[in-house]
Amino acid sequence: MTQSGPGNDMVGPLTGLRVLELTGEHAQFCGKLMADLGADVIKIEPPGGQETRNVGPFLNDEEHPERSLYFWHYNTSKRGVTLDITKPEGKEVFRKLSVTAGLILESFPAGYMPGLGLGYEDLSADNSGLIMCSVTPFGQDGPWRDYKTSDLLHLAAGGQMASSGYDVEDVPDAPPIAPGGGNAWHIASHYSYIAIMGALYHRDFTGEGQYIDVSAHEACSLTTEGAIAIYLSTGEVVRRHTGRHASADMSPGIQHATNDGGFINTTRSGSNLTPARVKILATWMDEHGLAQDLLDEKYQNPAVVEESGQHFADVLKNFFANMPLVEAYEGGQELNFPWGAIRTMGEIVGDPHLEDREFFVPVEHPELGREFTYPGPAAIYNSSPWRISRRAPLIGEHNEEILGGELGLSKSGLEALKKSGAI
Amino acid sequence: MQSDHNQIPKRRKDQPLEGVRVVDFTWVRAGPWAARWLATLGAEVIKVEWPENMDMLRQNRFTVPPGVEPGPNSTGQFADTNAGKLGLSVNVRHPKGLEAVKRLISVSDVVIENFSSRIMGRWGLGYEELKKLRPDIVYVSMAGFGQTGRQHYFGTMGPAAQALSGLTHQSGLPGKPPAGWGWSYLDDTGGMYGAMCALTALRHRNHTGQGQHVDLSQMITGITLTGTAFLDKTVNGRESRREGYPPGNRTVWPGAPVINNYRGPIAAPHNAFRTLGGGYNDWCVIACLADEEWTNLVELMGKPDWAKKGKFTSLDGRLENQNEMDQGIEQWTSTLEKYDLAEKCQVAGVRAMPVQSSEDRVENDPQLRHRGMFTKVKHPMLGDWKFQGAPFRLDGNKVAVKGPPPMIGQHTTKIMGDLLGVSSEELVQGYEDGVYWPETTPKFPYVQEAIDAEAKR
Numbered sequence: 001m002t003q004s005g006p007g008n009d010m011v012g013p014l015t016g017l018r019v020l021e022l023t024g025e026h027a028q029f030c031g032k033l034m035a036d037l038g039a040d041v042i043k044i045e046p047p048g049g050q051e052t053r054n055v056g057p058f059l060n061d062e063e064h065p066e067r068s069l070y071f072w073h074y075n076t077s078k079r080g081v082t083l084d085i086t087k088p089e090g091k092e093v094f095r096k097l098s099v100t101a102g103l104i105l106e107s108f109p110a111g112y113m114p115g116l117g118l119g120y121e122d123l124s125a126d127n128s129g130l131i132m133c134s135v136t137p138f139g140q141d142g143p144w145r146d147y148k149t150s151d152l153l154h155l156a157a158g159g160q161m162a163s164s165g166y167d168v169e170d171v172p173d174a175p176p177i178a179p180g181g182g183n184a185w186h187i188a189s190h191y192s193y194i195a196i197m198g199a200l201y202h203r204d205f206t207g208e209g210q211y212i213d214v215s216a217h218e219a220c221s222l223t224t225e226g227a228i229a230i231y232l233s234t235g236e237v238v239r240r241h242t243g244r245h246a247s248a249d250m251s252p253g254i255q256h257a258t259n260d261g262g263f264i265n266t267t268r269s270g271s272n273l274t275p276a277r278v279k280i281l282a283t284w285m286d287e288h289g290l291a292q293d294l295l296d297e298k299y300q301n302p303a304v305v306e307e308s309g310q311h312f313a314d315v316l317k318n319f320f321a322n323m324p325l326v327e328a329y330e331g332g333q334e335l336n337f338p339w340g341a342i343r344t345m346g347e348i349v350g351d352p353h354l355e356d357r358e359f360f361v362p363v364e365h366p367e368l369g370r371e372f373t374y375p376g377p378a379a380i381y382n383s384s385p386w387r388i389s390r391r392a393p394l395i396g397e398h399n400e401e402i403l404g405g406e407l408g409l410s411k412s413g414l415e416a417l418k419k420s421g422a423i
Numbered sequence: 424m425q426s427d428h429n430q431i432p433k434r435r436k437d438q439p440l441e442g443v444r445v446v447d448f449t450w451v452r453a454g455p456w457a458a459r460w461l462a463t464l465g466a467e468v469i470k471v472e473w474p475e476n477m478d479m480l481r482q483n484r485f486t487v488p489p490g491v492e493p494g495p496n497s498t499g500q501f502a503d504t505n506a507g508k509l510g511l512s513v514n515v516r517h518p519k520g521l522e523a524v525k526r527l528i529s530v531s532d533v534v535i536e537n538f539s540s541r542i543m544g545r546w547g548l549g550y551e552e553l554k555k556l557r558p559d560i561v562y563v564s565m566a567g568f569g570q571t572g573r574q575h576y577f578g579t580m581g582p583a584a585q586a587l588s589g590l591t592h593q594s595g596l597p598g599k600p601p602a603g604w605g606w607s608y609l610d611d612t613g614g615m616y617g618a619m620c621a622l623t624a625l626r627h628r629n630h631t632g633q634g635q636h637v638d639l640s641q642m643i644t645g646i647t648l649t650g651t652a653f654l655d656k657t658v659n660g661r662e663s664r665r666e667g668y669p670p671g672n673r674t675v676w677p678g679a680p681v682i683n684n685y686r687g688p689i690a691a692p693h694n695a696f697r698t699l700g701g702g703y704n705d706w707c708v709i710a711c712l713a714d715e716e717w718t719n720l721v722e723l724m725g726k727p728d729w730a731k732k733g734k735f736t737s738l739d740g741r742l743e744n745q746n747e748m749d750q751g752i753e754q755w756t757s758t759l760e761k762y763d764l765a766e767k768c769q770v771a772g773v774r775a776m777p778v779q780s781s782e783d784r785v786e787n788d789p790q791l792r793h794r795g796m797f798t799k800v801k802h803p804m805l806g807d808w809k810f811q812g813a814p815f816r817l818d819g820n821k822v823a824v825k826g827p828p829p830m831i832g833q834h835t836t837k838i839m840g841d842l843l844g845v846s847s848e849e850l851v852q853g854y855e856d857g858v859y860w861p862e863t864t865p866k867f868p869y870v871q872e873a874i875d876a877e878a879k880r
Contacts, residue, residue, distance in 0.1 A: 178695070
């Protein structure tokens with residue numbers, strides 16, 4: 001049990017907010033964040049299920065729409081209904097549902113929802129506090145508005161690739177590299193979340209809803225840290241380096257191999273060394289007979305330390321080459337050097353520090369009679385928990401509960417919708 | 424659903440967070456970036472600094488434009504990261520400084536900090552203390568490993584947090600060292616989460632009257648971004664240290680088993696290709712997510728003989744023959760300029776985008792230009808300076824960079840005097856006592872002028 005962890009009787013900070021989510025890869029992570037934080041997120045899928053259910057990997061590698069681990073991860077804590085919003089009767093149900101919602105999160109191509117008569121103007125007519133957030137590749141206007149994209153395409157256009165790759169010595173002729181994991185959509189989801197929270201704050205004080213137009217391309221373009229500032233300041237374009245900041249100049253390496261096949265990242269060469277810290281580092285290295293000349297008095301001169309970055313990087317490289325990864329990383333941390341081991345999932349799952357923070361969350365899959373471990377919250381809220389409340393919904397799992405029970409459609413009405421293929 | 428809105432008095436606002444005051448103790452990138460977005464949404468963000476222990480970004484000599492006098496108020500990277508904030512210099516280790524900060528917090532909504540865990544507590548500014556001053560305070564801590572857990576005292580910067588979270592290992596070519604991320608992705612994203620936590624807790628406060636402490640971990644933030652890989656491990660037992668992983672820009676590395684590598688759907692082609700000019704960033708990416716898109720691409724390339732072969736018709740065939748296919752595509756792409764190529768592809772129903780450098784995004788990207796991504800704001804040292812705008816538009820609110828970043832301590836007398844009612848006499852005395860400026864640090868002209876103005880009152 002975490003010392004400061006919230007009690008089980010507390011509810012999430014977004015409790016009371018109902019969200020209708022009509023989005024796949026673009027913004028389902030935004031929906032997940034809100035659902036795990038207590039919002040009542042209803043995922044609206046086309047009958048038969050959304051195409052993100054076909055993205056792997058799958059449970060035991062068996063391809064099936066209820067077995068996509070990708071879908072599982074991005075749709076925790078949500079409830080799910082199926083609804084064909086292009087059919088008149090489906091539209092009708094959607095309109096009714098939207099009156100009960102505080103937020104609609106959608107990622108159809110620009111103009112699609114208004115084309116169905118389900119644009120913000122239409123839906124807010126009966127719900128003036130409604131917030132509608134459209135997350136699209138490029139926003140609702142502009143020359144690239146209708147271009148089709150993907151995670152890879154956004155990381156190219158957004159500048160992530162221009163900053164990521166290899167030093168020539170490591171991989172000659174390497175292409176710019178797009179980091180994996182689907183992060184273009186994460187970035188779009190984070191900014192969407194911020195925009196929505198801004199609009200919610202505004203509504204809390206004014207009662208007014210509003211329409212939000214999010215551009216994934218702009219979100220990605222904002223997410224390369226100093227690359228833009230360096231260009232604006234100096235006119236220089238950064239070059240790619242192995243495992244460290246792209247920079248206009250050459251910089252000493254910070255990613256080093258350890259003697260057990262691992263890699264350690266030292267953030268920057270020598271981690272902002274001062275004479276005092278050189279001494280601390282060198283004393284540790286000397287215990288292993290690997291300090292080389294770092295105990296020399298000349299390194300007690302700040303000017304010498306300042307100009308010895310490459311030398312420190314070389315000595316460190318040799319030091320790490322003679323050490324196992326965990327000893328190097330934790331040893332450095334104990335001496336206040338903010339180094340990181342490059343970990344894989346096998347090294348992360350079961351990490352005791354993460355256990356202490358109750359990061360590993362058991363989630364029940366009753367239809368399978370099994371429980372799986374999910375990644376939990378990044379933050380501990382001490383009076384309103386961030387917590388996965390349930391596994392992702394099965395296809396149409398809550399049709400009856402939501403459309404029947406909560407919206408009040410009759411059994412025969414639901415039956416008719418099923419027959420016409422609207423749910 | 425929204426009945427609780429009635430409890431809150433209605434008033435007009437231009438910006439969504441108008442009326443929110445944030446005391447910003449953050450430094451370097453992740454924390455300041457979080458508070459920067461609160462400022463961009465309209466909050467009054469007061470950056471608390473001390474010249475003897477300066478924000479690292481104020482010292483970033485790589486972003487001082489030529490011809491500008493170097494100094495803590497002259498760096499481009501600090502400017503964008505701290506746009507629209509006010510600057511307060513005060514020594515929290517001085518009893519009078521601590522008292523001043525506490526008074527400020529008692530009239531504020533949010534406190535945000537990204538020191539190593541428990542530093543604030545040591546200064547007497549922990550959550551329990553601050554709650555006494557302002558019971559509904561929203562207090563966001565952004566330490567690398569969080570405030571709890573056995574390694575809470577471990578430190579991180581972006582690259583180390585990325586390494587520890589599994590993000591670094593997801594990026595690169597198989598059989599090579601990890602390429603990782605060429606910037607502090609977890610400073611950018613950690614900043615997003617800091618802002619998200621503050622906004623979420625504010626929403627909770629608006630609805631319940633309760634404040635709270637939010638204990639965010641930058642490193643753990645990264646793990647939540649590797650969720651599919653995480654589940655592949657915990658559900659399927661699959662390790663990410665395996666043949667053909669990570670697959671570079673492809674979805675599956677040639678010759679490796681066809682397993683989803685956590686970028687989205689499996690597709691081919693799915694790669695970066697050289698374009699005309701052969702320069703450092705003359706690259707374009709192409710991804711065909713459906714057979715039809717591949718057919719469109721073949722058509723667009725002028726149906727070269729190699730591409731018409733039956734082995735490329737299906738996704739399985741294209742995955743099996745990726746090397747030959749990618750070479751064929753690159754022969755074509757290297758005859759076209761990257762923007763021209765992307766446009767031709769898009770018009771033909773093929774997903775393609777140029778690899779854009781920083782220069783490209785500022786100067787050459789027609790979409791960003793159309794949407795007004797960069798706004799010029801007058802900066803006291805940098806002149807007319809381009810700031811990055813918000814990637815979203817709110818049709819009922821203004822969201823914009825409000826102004827330049829603060830010069831260090833620029834607004835101290837205004838905040839202490841106008842907001843907290845400290846008398847001119849006390850202020851001048853405070854400067855003499857080392858409360859508002861270090862006794863041994865030379866004062867910038869604007870600091871001296873502010874003191875002189877108080878002395879004359």
